[in-house]
Amino acid sequence: MQRSDQKESERSVDDILAGLNLDEDESTPTKDSKRGGGRLGGLFSLRTFLVALVLSIGGLLVGGAIPIVGFIGRFVGIAAVGFLLGLVGSKRRYVEIGLAGAIAAGLAFVLSTLFSVFAPFAVSLLADYGLAIAGVGALSGALAGLVGHYFGRDLKDGLTREV
Structure with a gap:
């Protein structure tokens, strides 16, 4: 039989370990979320974001390697990554996918501008319009990732729904 103070210390360690879980279920509130300290706990997963970022960069490189298009x-590579993560994921991760695609x-827009134009002209162009170039790229990448994720989740929902 355990003492009451020993049970309390075990519960607090369990609460701390549960709080370190990066991909926690959104439907089960933790002790922090009951107090209001973990408001964004279920909204953003760092682990999912990093995986989505690495896969988005890979999809961007593979899609950009196609000669004609x-x-x-x-x-299309970024959208395919969003589609894949929507298809295999158990939760909605629009924030992570959109941010990773953006x-x-x-970065690809800025780097391609820097290396595709004569160097002194590219530096001048990026100094004047770099924010706009990065913004157009980020908006397009976020849109591609979100659309891909939406259609991946929609297909998963259609495949797993009772007829």
């Missing part, structure tokens, strides 16, 4: 292929495409 390289520029459009980048966005970062990947924004």
Whole structure:
């Protein structure tokens, strides 16, 4: 039989370990969320974001390697990653997928501008319009990732729904 103070210390350790879980179920409130300290706990998963970012960069590179449709292929690669994560994931992860697609495409737009134009002209162009170029890339990448994720979740819902 355990003492009452020993049970309390075990519960607090369990609460701490449960709070470290990065991909926690949104439907089960934790002790922190009851107090209001974990408001964003179920909204953003760092682990899912990092996986989505690495896969989005990979999809962007693979899609951009297609010779004729390289520029459009980048966005198809990002959308394919969002579709895949929507299809295999158990939760909605629109924030992570959208942010990963935005970062990947924004960086790709800036880097492709920097390396595709004569160097002094590219530096001048990026100094004047770099924020707009990155913004267009980020918005396009986020949109591609979100659309892909939406259709992946929609297909998963259609495949798993009772007829």
